[in-house]
Amino acid sequence: MNNAARVFVIALFATVAACGGNDKKQDDHKAMKPEETVFRDLVTAPGKVEARTNAAMAEHRKALEERLREDEGGSPPDPDAQQDAGNR
Numbered sequence: 001m002n003n004a005a006r007v008f009v010i011a012l013f014a015t016v017a018a019c020g021g022n023d024k025k026q027d028d029h030k031a032m033k034p035e036e037t038v039f040r041d042l043v044t045a046p047g048k049v050e051a052r053t054n055a056a057m058a059e060h061r062k063a064l065e066e067r068l069r070e071d072e073g074g075s076p077p078d079p080d081a082q083q084d085a086g087n088r
Helices: 003-018 040-073 079-087
Strands: none
Touching: none
16 A cells, blocks of 8 residues: 555544544433523513513403494484584
């Protein structure tokens, strides 16, 4: 074998030896919760948006129900106002 082939073989064996397995169990490493990482804002943002949306919907629903109550059960129209409108 020439020198280039020997160097190649040694480099190949060194690379394969460096890829050896780790004797430690992989279970020892506990995964962090997403809330504890740099992505915390991205993970918690949808919950905050949902809370704000639900609050806005509840406020809108309350105003709509109040308006419906006023429109359906409001005081009867003034008969004098209706006569004045008919005379015009």
